[in-house]
Amino acid sequence: MANPATLQAEAVFEILVRENADMLTTYLRSVVWRPGAIDDLFQETMLVAWKRLPEYDQNRPFGPWLRGIAARLVMAHSRKAKRDLLVCDERVLEYLDRQLQHISQRSGDTWDDKLVALRECIAALPDDQQQTVRLRYLEDLQAERVASQLNVSMEAIKKRLQRARAQLLDCIRGKQMLPGLNP
Amino acid sequence: MNGRDETPLQPESGQPAGWWTSPISDLTEPPFPPEFGFDPPDEIDGPMSDSVRTRMADMQLIHALLLQLNKQEGAGRTRRIDRTMQAIRVSSRDAGETVPQRRAWNSARMTRRAMRWAIAASLLAMIAGWYYLSAPNSAIAALDVVVRALDDPVDRTYEISLEPPGSPLSDTASSADNRREPEHRRPGLDGAILYVRRGDEFVLYRSTPSGHFVINGSNGLENWMVRPDRPVAVSSDPRNFRIPMPDSVATLPFVDIRASLMRLRDGYDIEELPAETSNDGSTPLRHLRATKRNSSIKGPKAVSIWFHPTAHTIVKIRLEQVHLQGNPEPRVMTISLLSRQPLPENWFDHQSHHPSDSLIESY
Numbered sequence: 001m002a003n004p005a006t007l008q009a010e011a012v013f014e015i016l017v018r019e020n021a022d023m024l025t026t027y028l029r030s031v032v033w034r035p036g037a038i039d040d041l042f043q044e045t046m047l048v049a050w051k052r053l054p055e056y057d058q059n060r061p062f063g064p065w066l067r068g069i070a071a072r073l074v075m076a077h078s079r080k081a082k083r084d085l086l087v088c089d090e091r092v093l094e095y096l097d098r099q100l101q102h103i104s105q106r107s108g109d110t111w112d113d114k115l116v117a118l119r120e121c122i123a124a125l126p127d128d129q130q131q132t133v134r135l136r137y138l139e140d141l142q143a144e145r146v147a148s149q150l151n152v153s154m155e156a157i158k159k160r161l162q163r164a165r166a167q168l169l170d171c172i173r174g175k176q177m178l179p180g181l182n183p
Numbered sequence: 184m185n186g187r188d189e190t191p192l193q194p195e196s197g198q199p200a201g202w203w204t205s206p207i208s209d210l211t212e213p214p215f216p217p218e219f220g221f222d223p224p225d226e227i228d229g230p231m232s233d234s235v236r237t238r239m240a241d242m243q244l245i246h247a248l249l250l251q252l253n254k255q256e257g258a259g260r261t262r263r264i265d266r267t268m269q270a271i272r273v274s275s276r277d278a279g280e281t282v283p284q285r286r287a288w289n290s291a292r293m294t295r296r297a298m299r300w301a302i303a304a305s306l307l308a309m310i311a312g313w314y315y316l317s318a319p320n321s322a323i324a325a326l327d328v329v330v331r332a333l334d335d336p337v338d339r340t341y342e343i344s345l346e347p348p349g350s351p352l353s354d355t356a357s358s359a360d361n362r363r364e365p366e367h368r369r370p371g372l373d374g375a376i377l378y379v380r381r382g383d384e385f386v387l388y389r390s391t392p393s394g395h396f397v398i399n400g401s402n403g404l405e406n407w408m409v410r411p412d413r414p415v416a417v418s419s420d421p422r423n424f425r426i427p428m429p430d431s432v433a434t435l436p437f438v439d440i441r442a443s444l445m446r447l448r449d450g451y452d453i454e455e456l457p458a459e460t461s462n463d464g465s466t467p468l469r470h471l472r473a474t475k476r477n478s479s480i481k482g483p484k485a486v487s488i489w490f491h492p493t494a495h496t497i498v499k500i501r502l503e504q505v506h507l508q509g510n511p512e513p514r515v516m517t518i519s520l521l522s523r524q525p526l527p528e529n530w531f532d533h534q535s536h537h538p539s540d541s542l543i544e545s546y
Contacts, residue, residue: 013271017264017267017271021260026250087243091233172245
């Protein structure tokens with residue numbers, strides 16, 4: 001049976017897990033496409049963080065430390081199962097780390113609160129892109145189902161999504177949800 | 184980094200929105216599911232400039248952020264956190280025994296298997312009396328008391344594993360509807376997570392090779408099934424959308440467990456074997472073993488139930504020689520208790536597992 005101190009430490013760590021779960025999931029999804037691999041890496045990242053908690057510098061934010069662990073696990077995973085990954089190398093991971101840190105520092109109690117700008121940008125998309133994004137992402141339909149529902153080709157759906165993502169990127173940068181463009 | 188510019192990536196300026204779409208979309212067939220709209224990194228690795236790499240990273244980030252808005256994200260988040268905390272609790276109980284990183288990275292399922300005994304042991308600390316045994320010296324009496332204790336409303340979470348694991352495509356004993364699914368969309372039982380309340384409410388999460396979830400369940404009034412890209416199927420007929428195992432197995436540990444245990448008493452010889460010590464040296468678990476009296480009786484060849492000697496908590500059920508549809512070889516199925524944490528009140532309603540405006544089809 002675990003001692004009370006361990007139980008208390010677990011309870012506190014669970015708060016950290018819950019507070020950082022969405023951020024970490026977003027980070028992993030930015031570089032890994034296979035859902036099973038994302039779940040595995042999520043669990044492993046938190047496990048490693050738990051085991052290395054004594055090494056954690058409490059004067060520094062927890063999120064970047066967690067992403068640092070995740071980045072090492074992702075790179076290790078890429079050596080075994082590269083096909084699980086999207087475009088990913090150390091510089092991409094560092095770049096994404098900075099983007100997520102920027103989002104983390106936005107106002108809002110929850111990760112969802114910090115994504116308000118993204119919701120606003122979706123609402124501002126042209127109708128066809130907005131409809132496609134809603135079906136694909138908010139409703140979690142696969143592209144072929146979206147194509148069928150909207151009666152357009154898969155290629156058209158793919159291009160709409162690509163254009164929508166590009167437009168959303170510009171929009172959320174305009175709202176300072178992500179760092180602005182360099183001069 | 185291989186002689187490349189080590190300058191940290193920066194957002195690219197001056198590019199019109201959508202510029203990224205044309206050159207890359209002409210590449211060869213992507214390895215990702217087509218709905219991603221992403222193209223293979225292999226094709227653009229190497230000569231890819233920093234600006235292209237940055238743009239790809241931006242697009243992948245937008246993709247990830249959009250996925251966070253998915254209406255089903257809440258359920259996935261809960262599942263992800265619960266599994267993680269379970270592994271952490273095991274890890275902290277298992278001091279001195281390090282999970283090999285290589286295996287852990289390979290698969291969380293491998294980790295869970297390696298930790299199964301430890302999970303069971305650690306849960307004992309959190310569990311207060313489940314099944315009360317009034318006659319510890321009698322296997323039959325022990326089973327009878329288990330049967331009488333079945334109205335416990337406490338929520339339970341189990342993990343299902345199969346040995347040998349086999350193909351995830353072949354370990355499901357499901358309906359004709361499932362067999363019509365393409366292979367990459369067929370869910371497997373190995374690694375499935377089962378949530379149970381009382382004797383007739385359940386939710387079963389199974390994953391497909393393509394990484395999607397097929398969820399079926401019952402709130403005791405309606406049986407239902409949630410599949411990717413399909414309307415939610417709901418039926419008041421308790422024969423529909425049941426746990427996809429042979430009847431003799433499905434009813435054994437979960438649904439109508441009372442009848443199943445009664446059948447055990449009727450069709451099986453029950454004995455109590457010597458207590459077994461788990462890997463972490465904690466209290467030995469009592470072990471009831473039921474062996475089928477003859478082959479005319481449907482069901483697994485033997486059923487083992489392990490429970491704590493004083494708390495009387497069932498920690499594991501093992502079913503030997505289970506025949507699953509699509510797999511000629513009998514398998515060993517183990518159902519391990521992961522948690523008795525209370526689940527949300529509406530967890531067993533289908534509405535908790537799909538967007539509120541999903542299409543519903545009644546059967």
